[in-house]
Each structure stands twice: as structure tokens, then as C-alpha cells.
Amino acid sequence: MLRGLKLFGLFARISTLNEMQYRANFFIQLLQSFISLGTGLAVLAVVFSYTDNLHGWSGGELLAVMGVHILMGGIMRTVIQPNMGRLMEDVQEGTLDYALTKPEDSQVMVSVRQFAIWAVVDVLMGIIVLVWALVSIGNRTTLASALLFVVAMFLGAVMIYCVFLMFTTLAFWFVRVWELMEMFQSLYQAGRWPVGIYPDWLRAGLTYLIPVAFAVTVPAEALTGRLTPQTILIAAAFTLVLMWVSRAVWKYGLRHYTSASS
Amino acid sequence: MKPAIHVRDLTKVFKVPERDAGLKAATLSLFKRKYKEVRAVDSIAFDIQPGEVVGFLGPNGAGKTTTLKMLAGLLYPTSGELDVLGYLPEKRQKDFLRQITLVMGQRSQLNWDIPAIDSFELNRAIYSIPRKQYEETRDELIELMLLGDLINKPVRNLSLGERMKVEAVGALLHRPQVLFLDEPTIGLDVTMQRRIRRFIQEYNARYNATVLLTSHYMADVQALCKRVIVIHHGKLLYDGGLAGLVERFSAMKTLSVTFSDMNGHAPDFSTFGTVISQEPNRVSLRVGKAETPNVTARMLADLPVTDLTVEDPPIEEVIEHVFEQPKEDDEKKETA
Amino acid sequence: MLARARDYADLYLVNAKTAIIGQFQYRLANLMFLVHLVIEPLIYLIVWTNVAEAQGGSVGGYTASTFAAYYIVWTLVRQFNLSLSPFSFEWRIKNGRLAGELLRPVHPIHYDLGFFLGIKVPYVVYWLPAGLILWLIFRPVIELTWWQVAAFPVALMLGFLVRFAMLWLLGLITFWTTRVSAIFDLFFTLELLLSGRLVPLELMPGWAQDIAAWLPFQWAFGFPIEVLIGRLAPDQIVRGFAIQVIWIAVSYTVIHLVWKRGIKHFTAVGG
Numbered sequence: 001m002l003r004g005l006k007l008f009g010l011f012a013r014i015s016t017l018n019e020m021q022y023r024a025n026f027f028i029q030l031l032q033s034f035i036s037l038g039t040g041l042a043v044l045a046v047v048f049s050y051t052d053n054l055h056g057w058s059g060g061e062l063l064a065v066m067g068v069h070i071l072m073g074g075i076m077r078t079v080i081q082p083n084m085g086r087l088m089e090d091v092q093e094g095t096l097d098y099a100l101t102k103p104e105d106s107q108v109m110v111s112v113r114q115f116a117i118w119a120v121v122d123v124l125m126g127i128i129v130l131v132w133a134l135v136s137i138g139n140r141t142t143l144a145s146a147l148l149f150v151v152a153m154f155l156g157a158v159m160i161y162c163v164f165l166m167f168t169t170l171a172f173w174f175v176r177v178w179e180l181m182e183m184f185q186s187l188y189q190a191g192r193w194p195v196g197i198y199p200d201w202l203r204a205g206l207t208y209l210i211p212v213a214f215a216v217t218v219p220a221e222a223l224t225g226r227l228t229p230q231t232i233l234i235a236a237a238f239t240l241v242l243m244w245v246s247r248a249v250w251k252y253g254l255r256h257y258t259s260a261s262s
Numbered sequence: 263m264k265p266a267i268h269v270r271d272l273t274k275v276f277k278v279p280e281r282d283a284g285l286k287a288a289t290l291s292l293f294k295r296k297y298k299e300v301r302a303v304d305s306i307a308f309d310i311q312p313g314e315v316v317g318f319l320g321p322n323g324a325g326k327t328t329t330l331k332m333l334a335g336l337l338y339p340t341s342g343e344l345d346v347l348g349y350l351p352e353k354r355q356k357d358f359l360r361q362i363t364l365v366m367g368q369r370s371q372l373n374w375d376i377p378a379i380d381s382f383e384l385n386r387a388i389y390s391i392p393r394k395q396y397e398e399t400r401d402e403l404i405e406l407m408l409l410g411d412l413i414n415k416p417v418r419n420l421s422l423g424e425r426m427k428v429e430a431v432g433a434l435l436h437r438p439q440v441l442f443l444d445e446p447t448i449g450l451d452v453t454m455q456r457r458i459r460r461f462i463q464e465y466n467a468r469y470n471a472t473v474l475l476t477s478h479y480m481a482d483v484q485a486l487c488k489r490v491i492v493i494h495h496g497k498l499l500y501d502g503g504l505a506g507l508v509e510r511f512s513a514m515k516t517l518s519v520t521f522s523d524m525n526g527h528a529p530d531f532s533t534f535g536t537v538i539s540q541e542p543n544r545v546s547l548r549v550g551k552a553e554t555p556n557v558t559a560r561m562l563a564d565l566p567v568t569d570l571t572v573e574d575p576p577i578e579e580v581i582e583h584v585f586e587q588p589k590e591d592d593e594k595k596e597t598a
Numbered sequence: 599m600l601a602r603a604r605d606y607a608d609l610y611l612v613n614a615k616t617a618i619i620g621q622f623q624y625r626l627a628n629l630m631f632l633v634h635l636v637i638e639p640l641i642y643l644i645v646w647t648n649v650a651e652a653q654g655g656s657v658g659g660y661t662a663s664t665f666a667a668y669y670i671v672w673t674l675v676r677q678f679n680l681s682l683s684p685f686s687f688e689w690r691i692k693n694g695r696l697a698g699e700l701l702r703p704v705h706p707i708h709y710d711l712g713f714f715l716g717i718k719v720p721y722v723v724y725w726l727p728a729g730l731i732l733w734l735i736f737r738p739v740i741e742l743t744w745w746q747v748a749a750f751p752v753a754l755m756l757g758f759l760v761r762f763a764m765l766w767l768l769g770l771i772t773f774w775t776t777r778v779s780a781i782f783d784l785f786f787t788l789e790l791l792l793s794g795r796l797v798p799l800e801l802m803p804g805w806a807q808d809i810a811a812w813l814p815f816q817w818a819f820g821f822p823i824e825v826l827i828g829r830l831a832p833d834q835i836v837r838g839f840a841i842q843v844i845w846i847a848v849s850y851t852v853i854h855l856v857w858k859r860g861i862k863h864f865t866a867v868g869g
Binding site for chain 3: 276331334335336337338352354356357359360362363364366369371373375376380381383384386387388389390416
């Protein structure tokens with residue numbers, strides 16, 4: 001675990017140094033983040049021009065949900081998605097062997113190689129939107145709820161990672177899984193809204209199949225004083241289950257890959 | 263006979279933006295850019311007759327691909343005269359495009375998701391090849407290349423060599439009269455290289471097609487081309503028979519001489535020829551062919567020679583030397 | 599002239615066939631793509647249903663079941679107006695594929711158009727079960743008249759041609775600069791807000807509708823939907839067709855001009 005973190009730090013530093021050569025990309029990312037923020041605000045504005053609450057959430061509270069959504073999306077795009085994309089590419093091009101021949105746990109190896117520094121812009125943007133939202137609704141965030149928020153964010157990120165890894169493992173069997181990225185992205189978009197608004201079947205899917213509920217709604221609940229102790233316990237337990245299952249799936253896929261490829 | 267390809271004073275100059283490192287420079291370059299001119303091709307000239315197979319040689323960055331692209335109409339020249347089959351390539355007229363093909367060994371034109379046979383069918387429609395002629399050509403080429411069942415598999419599942427075979431057939435279905443082949447055998451194993459070569463030969467013989475080919479493998483050139491054109495730094499260095507190339511660039515001979523102990527009193531070897539390497543008791547010299555007997559005799563008479571060999575370098579090495587030593591190239595060119 | 603027309607017909611047909619063969623190969627990919635396509639309108643539908651219910655049943659004349667009709671037809675229109683992404687254009691220029699395509703005696707746009715016309719067949723086939731499921735879950739209400747049914751395919755097809763042209767034109771920017779992702783993003787944001795993709799345009803603020811009227815977006819998205827779900831009178835539909843045709847004529851003329859200049863630039867620098 002510690003070795004994995006060290007390795008991650010190393011890869012992150014190298015790719016950051018490398019990216020520093022292309023600083024124009026920073027401005028493009030900034031521009032894109034602003035466009036995306038503007039879109040989100042416009043959507044909220046249109047919806048709240050017709051109503052003043054959506055399933056018990058006020059406009060300001062939904063802004064907080066959006067902040068968490070951007071923040072978690074930034075984390076996803078900085079560390080999770082680039083690695084999974086690289087993994088898919090490697091499986092397709094047959095270059096995964098290089099990663100597998102390194103003296104390191106294969107799952108750790110494929111999960112820490114990439115780091116997209118500019119996506120950090122979204123992390124910062126998410127925090128700003130979140131603070132802005134909390135101030136505008138006059139929320140008095142206690143230390144306990146802030147701590148709970150951090151824990152919930154951490155669990156949510158781990159869950160997203162586990163599910164992403166499992167989906168990417170499909171690349172071992174199917175050649176073309178790029179659509180997977182798009183599917184994942186659009187399912188994640190569902191998290192812009194608190195999952196409470198969705199019908200039961202969809203809410204269940206967004207909770208246990210693609211844990212958007214845990215990744216976005218739960219942290220937002222922590223900050224807006226809606227979180228029950230049971231929910232955070234369920235989140236912790238579910239995280240452990242996902243970690244175990246995704247590791248098993250990864251190992252199974254890897255065995256298939258190493259026995260099938262030439 | 264009118265040449266199939268006619269090139270005079272062909273020049274291509276690229277403007278390359280120059281940028282200094284750092285954020286400030288990067289931001290500044292958004293507003294004002296500095297450019298540097300690069301002469302990729304520098305007033306070259308040649309004619310190629312219909313049916314000729316010509317090897318186009320030069321190191322990476324010599325301007326080979328740039329020239330091929332100009333001939334195919336993908337790049338327009340900065341200046342010069344260009345005529346391929348009576349057309350001006352840069353106009354890319356349909357009748358012109360129907361008579362040429364460009365194969366790049368590293369780039370695929372086939373759709374990877376579908377079997378090659380379906381991609382062939384697509385090419386038939388693109389080139390509006392009459393159905394009967396298409397089927398004839400297709401079957402002929404498939405047989406020539408020994409494709410067999412490969413055409414029914416999705417291209418994605420083919421090996422690199424198999425893909426190249428399929429690619430070559432697809433590129434010739436419209437029976438082009440002029441073939442531009444850029445590294446057609448790159449990355450292939452020896453057997454596969456030989457197969458592709460045979461195929462090009464057969465096609466050339468059957469349709470009297472003109473072929474201009476670049477390759478890093480001298481074996482390709484030796485097997486296919488009677489004539490080679492050598493360019494370096496965008497300039498034409500040599501144009502003529504392959505035998506002449508060896509003759510010409512081995513107009514120099516390499517002399518390797520070993521001496522018994524000279525007690526550090528080595529003479530000035532540059533009076534004998536160009537020194538390639540020198541050790542206390544050994545020297546390698548480059549000497550003009552005509553002077554070789556003379557120099558050898560002088561050395562044997564004046565120096566304590568224990569061993570002396572005269573070598574004619576192999577063609578790869580000749581070319582390598584030409585490319586590695588730009589200054590000497592210029593000298594040779596002037597004396598040519 | 600006749601021979602040329604036949605050649606083109608042949609080209610489109612073979613190209614469409616190729617697209618169909620290629621697409622049917624990847625069943626899992628198609629399934630995931632379908633989920634991706636359906637989830638987006640599903641979110642909008644649920645949000646607006648929530649809003650409608652909070653407002654006592656309807657928003658701006660839309661009830662839960664008319665919203666359902668709108669967004670289910672949305673999925674079909676979306677499947678149908680899928681076009682070459684400008685990102686593919688970027689890819690095609692970067693990896694040199696375009697160079698090969700320029701050497702063919704056919705303008706590449708025919709090639710793409712044929713492909714995307716063909717790909718509609720698998721897309722619509724895959725859409726059918728998804729549309730049926732959505733229908734059963736959300737119980738939309740559509741009152742169909744014969745002229746709505748007759749006008750819809752026309753609006754759909756013209757809409758596709760509008761969107762295809764816009765995106766192709768956008769892709770052409772890659773000839774001049776490789777940093778295009780932000781421009782593309784901006785385009786898609788405008789499309790989202792001003793086409794009827796996010797929400798029926800009638801529900802947008804008046805000033806936004808005024809802007810949208812001068813832009814092509816709604817003619818590729820909202821218009822075909824509104825035709826089928828019966829929000830438009832016959833004369834509005836005919837007027838819509840005319841505007842679609844004008845946009846098609848304008849954008850293909852612009853493509854023709856920009857393409858010529860782009861190629862000139864491309865063949866000067868060598869891709």
C-alpha cells in the first residue's frame with residue numbers, strides 16, 4: 001500500500017513535469033471547466049425558474065451538489081480515468097506486457113501510472129462552487145460534518161475507482177470498450193442531481209451498480225446535515241465489498257488475458 | 263516516349279515556427295511568431311519513363327516523403343515544374359487520382375472493423391471500377407499475393423505482414439499506372455518482404471506500371487530497381503544505375519595498413535590519402551581508386567608495413583558513409 | 599451525367615453497407631453506447647417530471663406524459679442525427695488518414711455521409727427495444743395525425759443533414775489549429791441549451807428563444823421532436839422544412855468554400 005503510494009507520487013511527478021511543457025493546455029482546461037460550469041449553472045437556472053425546490057432540495061443546496069459533482073469529477077479525471085484509459089489502450093495494442101513484467105502488484109501498477117495534472121482545475125473549481133453554495137445558503141458547517149464529508153468523499157472515490165476498474169477489465173474479453181468511457185461519463189452525469197429524485201429502479205442502479213449516489217449525493221448530504229450514521233456505515237461496508245470484488249475480477253481477467261494472448 | 267514522371271527544379275520550403283521554452287515565450291508566440299525556413303527539397307530534377315522501377319534513397323529527413331507527397335498531389339511545391347502522366351498533381355483531378363496509388367507502410371487505409379473483401383468492394387465504388395474488370399483484377403491480385411482466406415477475416419485480426427499484403431492488393435485494385443511506395447516493407451520479416459517484392463515485380467511486369475519506391479532495406483532496392491535516385495538534405499546526389507552507384511561512391515577505396523613498431527615517429531599520413539582512423543601502429547585511409555596502386559607502392563617502400571588490405575565497401579556502407587558525412591558529400595558532388 | 603449519378607449511388611450504397619457490417623460486430627459496445635444515449639434524456643425527463651409535479655402537474659403546457667413523449671422521441675432523433683464528431687476529424691488529420699482519403703477520386707464528405715446514413719440502420723434497430731422499454735415505463739401521450747407521421751421522417755432526415763454539416767464544418771477548424779477541444783466544447787454547450795436537447799425550447803427564457811431562432815441548432819433537434827409529438831401546426835411544419843433546407847444550403851456552401859481553403863493550407867504544410 002505504502003509502496004503503491006510512493007510509486008504513484010513518482011509517476012505523478014514525472015507526468016506533471018512533462019505536462020509543464022504544454023502550459024497552453026492549462027488555459028484550455030480552464031476554459032473548458034468554465035464552459036462546463038456555465039452550462040451547469042444555466043441548467044440550474046432554467047429548472048429553478050419554474051420551481052423553488054426539487055424533491056426537498058433548494059436551489060442553493062443543489063448548487064452544493066453540483067460543487068461536489070465537479071470536485072469528484074475532477075478527482076476522477078485526474079487519477080482514475082487516465083489510468084483506466086491507458087489500461088484499455090494497452091490491452092488493445094498489446095503493450096500491457098510492459099506493465100505486467102514490472103516487479104510490482106499488477107493492479108497497483110496499472111492504477112498509478114497516469115496523472116492528469118490539468119484536471120486538478122476541476123478539483124479547485126468544485127471546491128470554490130461548494131464554498132460559494134454553502135455561504136449562499138448560510139450553512140453553518142460543523143467540524144464533525146466537515147470530517148464526515150471528507151470521509152464520504154474518500155469512500156466515494158475508492159468506490160468509483162473499483163467500479164471503473166471492473167468495467168475496464170472487460171477489455172480483456174471485448175476488443176472495443178471505448179464506449180464504456182462514454183457510458184460511465186453519462187451515468188456520472190446523473191449525479192448532478194440528488195439521487196432521491198430518480199425512480200427506485202434507477203436509484204438502486206446509481207447506488208449499487210454505479211455508485212454515483214455514494215460518490216456525490218452522500219458527501220453532499222454530509223454537508224447539508226442530511227446524512228444518517230447508518231448511511232456512512234453502509235458506504236464503508238460497501239467500499240470494502242467493492243474493493244474485494246474488483247480485485248477478484250481483476251485477477252480473473254488477468255488470468256484470462258495471460259492465457260489467451262499470444 | 264513522354265516520361266511518366268517529369269520533375270524540374272522541384273523545391274519545397276517549409277516555414278517552421280520557432281519557439282523558446284517557457285510560459286512567457288509561449289504566450290508571446292500566440293501573438294507574434296518567429297519562423298524559420300527549412301528547405302526540405304532543394305531544386306531536384308529527374309525523369310522517369312513508363313514502366314521503370316526506381317528506388318528513391320536517402321536517410322530519414324532527406325526529403326523523400328516530401329517529394330513523394332508532392333508527386334502524389336498531397337503537397338504543393340514552393341517552386342518548380344512537375345508533371346505526372348500529363349497532369350499537374352496538386353490539382354488532384356479525378357482522372358489523375360484514378361491512375362495513381364500511394365502506399366505508406368506505416369499507415370493503413372483499410373477499415374479495421376470489416377473483412378478486407380468488403381473494403382475492396384468499397385474501393386471499387388470509390389474508383390468506379392467496372393464490375394467485370396474489378397473482379398478480374400481482384401482475383402488476379404489475390405492469387406498473386408497468395409491471400410487465400412485472409413480476405414474474409416476482419417483486418418483487425420491480421421498480423422502486420424498479412425495486413426500489408428491485403429493493403430497492397432487494395433491499393434492496386436484500380437490498376438494504377440504510377441505507384442508511389444513509401445517503405446512498403448517496413449517492419450516485415452524477410453519472407454514477407456520477399457513476397458511483397460515479388461508482387462511489385464509481377465505487377466510492374468504485367469501492367470507496365472511505373473514504380474517509385476523508398477525503402478530502408480537495400481535488399482528491396484537491389485531486387486527491384488535498376489535505377490536509383492539518391493537525395494540528401496533535399497538535394498539530388500545521384501541518379502543512375504545501381505551498379506553505377508557502387509562504382510561511383512566506391513571510386514574511393516579503403517586502405518587498412520598495419521606497421522611494425524615505428525617508435526612514435528608516425529609520418530603525416532594525410533600525404534597518402536584521407537585518414538579515417540589512426541592508432542599507433544595502424545591506420546585506415548580513404549584513397550582514390552586511380553591512385554591506389556601508386557599509394558600502395560609508396561607505403562610499402564617507405565614504411566615498415568606488416569599488413570595491407572584494399573577494400574571495396576559494401577553498398578549499405580557506401581550509402582551510410584554518404585549520408586553520415588555531409589561535408590564530404592558536398593566535396594564528392596563537386597568533383598562528380 | 600447519368601453515369602455519374604449511378605456511380606455516386608453505388609458509392610453511397612456500398613459505403614452504407616460497410617458501415618452496417620462494421621457496426622453490428624460490436625454488440626457490447628453498441629449496448630453501452632445505447633445506455634449512454636438513453637441516460638441523458640432520462641435525467642432531463644425525471645428532473646422535469648419532478649418540476650411538473652411540484653408545480654401541480656404541468657410546466658408551460660407540458661405534463662409528465664408530454665415530457666415523456668418529448669424525451670422518448672428525443673432518443674430516436676438523437677440516434678438519427680448522430681454525425682461525425684469533430685474530434686474524429688481531428689484524429690483523422692493528426693494520424694494522416696486524411697492524406698490517403700485525399701488521393702481518392704471522391705470528395706471525403708460523400709464518404710462520411712454514406713457511412714453515417716448506413717449506420718442509421720443498426721442504430722435504429724438497437725433503438726427499438728430501448729424505445730419500447732421507455733414507452734412502457736413512462737407512458738407517454740402522443741396524439742398522432744397522419745400528417746405528423748408523414749412529416750416526421752422528412753424533418754428527421756433534413757435535421758440529420760443540418761447537424762452533419764455543422765459538425766463537419768466544425769471539424770474543418772482542425773486544418774488551422776490543433777487546440778480545438780475548447781471550441782468543440784463551446785459548440786456542444788450552445789447546442790445543449792439552444793436546440794431543445796436539454797429542455798423543450800418553449801420552456802427556455804424568451805431571450806434565449808430569440809437567440810435560438812437565429813441559429814441552426816433547433817432544426818436538427820427540437821424541430822423533428824415537436825413535429826411528431828404534435829406541438830406544431832401544419833403551416834409551422836412547412837415553414838420549418840424551408841428553414842431546414844436553407845440551413846442545409848448555407849452550410850454546404852460554407853463547407854465548400856472552407857474546404858477549398860483548408861486543403862490549400864493542408865497541402866502547403868503537409869499535414
